[in-house]
Amino acid sequence: MFDVKPVLQNAPQCVEKVGLLLKKNSPTILTGLGIVGFVSTVVVACKETPKAITLMEEEQERQDRNEESGPVAKAKMIVSVAPAYLPAVGLGIVSAGCIIGANHVNLQRNAAFATAYGMLAKEFSEYQGSVAEKFGKKKFDELHDEFVTKDVKNAAVDDDKYIDAGCGNERCFEKYSGRYFRSDAEHLRKIENEINQDMLNDDLSSISLNSVYDHMNLPDIKKGDLIGWNAHDLNSCKELFRFIFTYTEDENENPVRIVSFARDPYPDYEYPSNSNYEGSSYR
Secondary structure, three states: OOOOHHHHHHHHHHHHHHHHHHHHOHHHHHHHHHHHHHHHHHHHHHHHHHHHHHHHHHHHHHHHHOOOOOHHHHHHHHHHHHHHHHHHHHHHHHHHHHHHHHHHHHHHHHHHHHHHHHHHHHHHHHHHHHHHHHHOHHHHHHHHHHHHHHHHHOOOOOHHHOEEOOOOOEEEEEOOOOEEEEEOHHHHHHHHHHHHHHHHOOOOOEEEHHHHHHHOOOOOOOOOOOEEEEHHHHHHOOOOOOEEEEEEEOOOOOEEEEEEEOEOOEEOOOOOOOOOOOOOEOO
16 A cells, blocks of 8 residues: 655745745746737637637628718727737737736846855955055065966967967967967056046946956956946946956967956946945955
C-alpha cells in the first residue's frame, strides 16, 4: 500500500520550492504568457470573424427595414458585432497585463540591483579610504598600481591585437573592458575636457560607458549602454569625469599606459541618485 505520509510531510517544502522558482522566473513566464496570449487573440479574432459578419448582415437588414442611417446606425453596427470579439478583446487585455507585469518586475529588480551596487561601491570607497589612512597614500598608490598592472605585466600582446583608435600610437590598456588599443595622453585628456565641459554647461546630464568608448574610438561592449555616469552625482561629490593613468611594461618590456576610470560606471546612471554617489575612486 502506498504510504502518503512522506508525501504530505514534504509537500510544504515542494510548494515553497515551486513558489521560489515561479518568483525567480516570473518575468520570463509573464512574457511567455503575453506572447501566447497575443497569438491566441489573433486566432480567436479570426475564428470569430464569420460570426461577426453574420451579425453585421443581420443588423444591416434590420437597419434597411427601419430605414436607419447616419452616425447612430454606424454605432449600432459596431455594438452588434461586439459580442463576437469580446473573447479576443479579453485575451488581448490579459496578454497586455502579462507584458506590463513582466516589465514591472524587471524594473523593480533593476532598481534593487542599482541600490545594492551603490551600497557596495560606497563600502568599497570607504575601505579604500581606510587603507590609505592606515598605510599612507604612497603605500596605497603602490598597492593600487600593483593591482591594475598585474594583467599587463603577465601578458605578451602582439601589435596586431591592439585596436587602432586613430589618435596616437602609444600602447594602452583599458582596464574596465580589458582591451588593448593605441592612443595617447593628449587625446584622452581632450576627451575628459569635452565630457566635463558638456556636463558643466548642462549640455550633458549623463553619459553611458559606450558613449565614452565612442569618444575613445573603441567599439561598444554588450552592456555598455546600461552603465555610466550622472553629472549631478559627480558634481555632488565635487568630482569630474577623469581617467587615471598608470604606467608599466608588458612581458616583452614594451611600455603600456593603463587607462582606468577615477570612478567606475554604475547602473541606473540616467537618473541622479537620492544621495551623493560614492562609487569607487582610486585617487
